[in-house]
Amino acid sequence: MTTFLTIDFYAGFACYLIAFAAVLRYLAKAEAAALLVAQWSSAAGAGLLALAFLTRWIEWGQFPVSGTIAPVLMLVQLTTVVALPVVLTGSVRALLCFYVPALSLLYGLVVAISVARGEAFLEEPPSDALNGAFLTIHVGLAFFSYALFLVASLTSVAYLFQARHLKQHQLTQLFHRLPPLERLDRTLLRLIAVGYGLFAITLVLGFIWAVRNEELLDERWFVSTKILRAAAMVVFYAIAFHGRQLGWLRGQKLAYVIFCGFTGLMLIYLALGIANYSNLDFWRASL
Amino acid sequence: MSFTATGINHRTSPVELREKLNFDAEALPNVLQQLKKRIGGGVVMLSTCNRVEVYANAPGAADDIHKSIREFVAETKGISQDRFDGMFYEYADKDAIVHLFRVASSLDSLVVGEGQILGQVHDAYLASQAEQATDKIVSAAFQKAFGVAKDVRTNTRISEGKVSIGSVAVDLAVSIFMDLRAKTVMIIGSGEMGEQTLKSLTSHGVGRVLLVNRSPEKAEALSERYGGEAIPYDQLKRALSRADMVISSTGADEPILGHADFQLALRERSQEPMFVIDIAVPRDIDGRVNELDNIYLYDIDGLSRVSEANMEARRNEIDRCMKIVDRGASQFMRWFHGLLAEPTIVSMAEELNAIREQELGKTLNSLSGLDSKAREEIEYLSKRIVNRIMQRPMAQLKREVTEDDPHNVLHLVKRLFGLQESK
Numbered sequence: 001m002t003t004f005l006t007i008d009f010y011a012g013f014a015c016y017l018i019a020f021a022a023v024l025r026y027l028a029k030a031e032a033a034a035l036l037v038a039q040w041s042s043a044a045g046a047g048l049l050a051l052a053f054l055t056r057w058i059e060w061g062q063f064p065v066s067g068t069i070a071p072v073l074m075l076v077q078l079t080t081v082v083a084l085p086v087v088l089t090g091s092v093r094a095l096l097c098f099y100v101p102a103l104s105l106l107y108g109l110v111v112a113i114s115v116a117r118g119e120a121f122l123e124e125p126p127s128d129a130l131n132g133a134f135l136t137i138h139v140g141l142a143f144f145s146y147a148l149f150l151v152a153s154l155t156s157v158a159y160l161f162q163a164r165h166l167k168q169h170q171l172t173q174l175f176h177r178l179p180p181l182e183r184l185d186r187t188l189l190r191l192i193a194v195g196y197g198l199f200a201i202t203l204v205l206g207f208i209w210a211v212r213n214e215e216l217l218d219e220r221w222f223v224s225t226k227i228l229r230a231a232a233m234v235v236f237y238a239i240a241f242h243g244r245q246l247g248w249l250r251g252q253k254l255a256y257v258i259f260c261g262f263t264g265l266m267l268i269y270l271a272l273g274i275a276n277y278s279n280l281d282f283w284r285a286s287l
Numbered sequence: 288m289s290f291t292a293t294g295i296n297h298r299t300s301p302v303e304l305r306e307k308l309n310f311d312a313e314a315l316p317n318v319l320q321q322l323k324k325r326i327g328g329g330v331v332m333l334s335t336c337n338r339v340e341v342y343a344n345a346p347g348a349a350d351d352i353h354k355s356i357r358e359f360v361a362e363t364k365g366i367s368q369d370r371f372d373g374m375f376y377e378y379a380d381k382d383a384i385v386h387l388f389r390v391a392s393s394l395d396s397l398v399v400g401e402g403q404i405l406g407q408v409h410d411a412y413l414a415s416q417a418e419q420a421t422d423k424i425v426s427a428a429f430q431k432a433f434g435v436a437k438d439v440r441t442n443t444r445i446s447e448g449k450v451s452i453g454s455v456a457v458d459l460a461v462s463i464f465m466d467l468r469a470k471t472v473m474i475i476g477s478g479e480m481g482e483q484t485l486k487s488l489t490s491h492g493v494g495r496v497l498l499v500n501r502s503p504e505k506a507e508a509l510s511e512r513y514g515g516e517a518i519p520y521d522q523l524k525r526a527l528s529r530a531d532m533v534i535s536s537t538g539a540d541e542p543i544l545g546h547a548d549f550q551l552a553l554r555e556r557s558q559e560p561m562f563v564i565d566i567a568v569p570r571d572i573d574g575r576v577n578e579l580d581n582i583y584l585y586d587i588d589g590l591s592r593v594s595e596a597n598m599e600a601r602r603n604e605i606d607r608c609m610k611i612v613d614r615g616a617s618q619f620m621r622w623f624h625g626l627l628a629e630p631t632i633v634s635m636a637e638e639l640n641a642i643r644e645q646e647l648g649k650t651l652n653s654l655s656g657l658d659s660k661a662r663e664e665i666e667y668l669s670k671r672i673v674n675r676i677m678q679r680p681m682a683q684l685k686r687e688v689t690e691d692d693p694h695n696v697l698h699l700v701k702r703l704f705g706l707q708e709s710k
Contacts, residue, residue, distance in 0.1 A: 032441045166462065167577060169589045171596065175462070176447045181560060182465040247557025251581040 008052045009073075013111050015045030016076075020104040023097050030173050035093040038100050039084065045107075046080035049073055060125040063136040065143070067124070068273070072110045076103050078147035086151060086187060094177035098158045099151065134209050141202040148195030149237070152188055153262035156255035159184040163252045185251065188258065189244055196237040203234055225272055229265070236261050288328070289349040290424060290623070292383035293356040293375060294340030297397050300374040308364055308371070310334040312414070318363065319420040326355050329422030331415040331429065333390070335407050337397050342387055344424040349379030381620050384428060388612045391432040392439040393446070400445040400601040405436050424626070428619060435615035442611065445604045448597025452480060453487030455594050456564055456585075460488060460532060463562050463583060473497040473530035474515075475523065475543070477505045480566045480587075481536030488532065489513055497530060499523050501537070524548050528555035533563045535571040545573040549582055564590070628688040631697050632681050634706040643673045 019041035026034035053074065056064035065071055083099040158178060165175045178184075210217060218224065240257055243249030249257060295305065310318055310332060322330050328345030341356045357375055361368045378386045389395045391408045412429040415421050421429075440446050449458040464470050472493045474485045477500055489496065496515025499522075500506035506517035518526050527533070527548060537543060553561065560581040565572040570586055577584035585593075647669045651662055680700075687696045700706070 030442070030444045030447075162462070166459070166583045169585065169592055171448060171462075171593055173444045173447055173600065176444075176458075178462075180461060180465050181463050186465075247559075250558035251560060253580055 012048035049077035092179040138205040145199035152191035156258040159255040292378040296338035329425035333411040353377040391436040470531040471495040472532040475535040476537030478536030528552040536566040624688040624693040
């Protein structure tokens, strides 16, 4: 099983690299076929990752996310699952020029960590105490929300690219192949609306689970870094979503807020992770 | 048989002559029938404001076909051939195919990369087909031309970015708004360019038109023409928030709309984007308006810069397009030359089979004691020997004729085997 997962892990990365190379070729040569290659390669990469997670789920008998590598890979997989329908629904494959490089970069980061550790996608299952359908739904929904937020963030980059070119009267070939600003704005709104809704549900589910399983948690779990960063995220998207609906956060301003906000929150996550403060004051010390 | 392209275009002839030589759609069926009768092969006539061309596949030398077409055009239009002496271009075989593919791909157009020509080539082909004036070669050439043109448009940037001011405005509008039918355009003033831009936008289905003019009569006149709503000039600023697009082309000496006017309009529209085109000189709209979020302001220089950049980008793509055209033409010529070899191969097979039957007859006559099974075996053997002998030269001949000049090879084979002219 280990050999299979290792092959699957690197084959998935190869798919994303092919997709990335195809995007670069499209940017250089404007060949529509290159985007088709990017689309199918990233779909194949996501498929291979799904296979890996399914295999691990069967192997462990519980939701297959633990450690540092698997969460990032799950984010890459789910983001591809969210991004491909966005691209296909509007027949705007050129948006892959914004999605694929970011996903390839994330996957590349994971590969670099794996190579440094001398193992690929091989982490221990989480504690049995964290097993169960309730928590599986909670974690699954959280990852899906993050995927929606990541696609929204990359779509906002596309929006800023288009708006900037329009403002400066410099229209490149990529500009001509991207969807209208209005479509990007609506896509952005839909992504944050669904992501925000799902994330709010995730937090409610997490809260219910926490109240039922308080013996597993620290006494101050509700002010732990884990809860505070989740609260920060939901507040941020609440402001973005309702601000857009009320009309005072729109267009470039909204795109900047979505991009900078998501990047900022992710950097905070990363910094807490590096400092080993991700779950500070959340779990009971004995767990 | 020769495939030819004969004609004039915007580069080789003045518009006065092209007007005279133009064939309108009504006259085309009759013209095609006459032309087909005259040259005795498949023919397509492409007649647009920028070109009059005849594509033909007919027996005889290419020079004779060109001459017949020139004479036909002169006679039909009642013009002496001296009038267009030296203006007709004449292409044969691969050059003619390359020309057809260039025309269909819009590489030979006045505005390189424009999309109209492909439709015109398609219509010309359909008109000819309706009159049964095409043949297998002409049909294949045009089908291939459509494929090459599609390939060029899909895989290069030749058709990206518009070049006329009106179409640049439409292009910019569709890169901001999803559906122009749901949008409102406001035109201020009645300048010619402003009206042309409005025409371009309305032809792309803009939903609603607001017309503002100092003169109520002019506003009413425009309103009747475009079916819009006339708005008194003093109501301009109040109505500004209703417009998704604004085209301004007044003769005012100073800006008539400023930063604060658009700021207010944006607030009233809940920051929904606005596309503003200022074609007036001196400008009607304060340039600082472009600094506002969700407003995209283009003055005449901005539009011209986009147009020029698009034109330059198209010019830079021509080499890449020509590679696709050349590849398509080579593929077509391989198929075309392969067809040329077929009659020679048939003649060769007939000649060898005639020899086989003659010699078989002699042999069977001299072996009178053979039963019917043995006779069949010998006949089968003779056929097998001829087929084996034919196999390699046939395959080689098909390969050889795909080269640029197949006629030498075919003549050589005919001489070697003493073959009659191809059937």
